Amino acid sequence: MVPKSDSGGVLLFLGSLVLLGLLVGYFFVIPHSVTLQEPPAEEKQTTILLEEAEVTKVSAxxxxxxxxxxxxxxxxxxxxxxxxxxxxxxxxxPLYEVRAQTGRVLLGTQSVFLEGVELCRVTTGERFFGRELSWQGEREEFSVVEARFVGQGVRAECGELVYNVAEKKAYLRGNVVVRLEMGKP
Structure with missing residues (x-):
């Protein structure tokens, strides 16, 4: 006895073969231009570590x-x-001796940012203490955040102290408290 062929199954099989032939022809026989993109190059950042070194800004x-x-x-x-x-x-x-816990120097602007800072005036011994100091060389001034000042007969505290080196003037801003010690008679 010979089995009867199922015409639906044969058509499905032949249709699958035709589809497979078309796909093989399209992907493997017909040439295609392929654009390859290189992945973006990762920015390489070189870190240089110096031991016992000095960073100095010298201008005209x-x-x-x-x-x-x-x-x-x-x-x-x-x-x-x-x-x-x-x-x-x-x-x-030399105007001020500086001590700080940490700091950053931006080479592009040559600005300096220090944290946990203490400044001592070389000639008079006056001292500034503060949480942060920023030096803006182009304006020739520095500012100290949460500043305390101790000088001869004067103590001051403020939210920000701005000292303009060119004008030799200090500006106290935000919650300013000044204590003057009066001389003995």
Whole structure:
């Protein structure tokens, strides 16, 4: 006995073969232009670590600041420092000795940002303490956030102290408290 052929099954089988032939022809026989895209190149950031080094800004007016640290790390256009000791200059002469816990120097603008800072005026011994200090060289001024000032007969606290080196003027802003010590008769 010979089985009867199922014409629906045969048509389905032949249709599948034709479809398979078309797909093989399309993907493997007919040439196609293929555009290959390279993945975007990852930005390579080189980090440079210096031991016992100094970062200094020198302009036409002379040295403006010098910062020394046991570890200085350069990341792109930023220099990161810790345990900082340095000097702020005016007209090439030392103006303030600086100590700070951490800091950053932006090489593009040559601005300095320090945290946990203490400044001592070289000639008079006046001291500034603050949470943050930012030095804007182009304006020749620095600002100290949450500042305390201790000088001869004067103590002051404020939200921000701005000192313009060129004008030799200090501006106290935000919750200013000034204490004057009066001399003995």
């Amino acid at each position: 007016r002379g040295r403006e600041w010098a910062l020394r640290a046991p570890h200085i790390e350069k990341q792109g256009d930023t220099v990161v420092l810790s345990s900082i000791v340095g000097t702020l200059f005016s007209g090439g002469m």
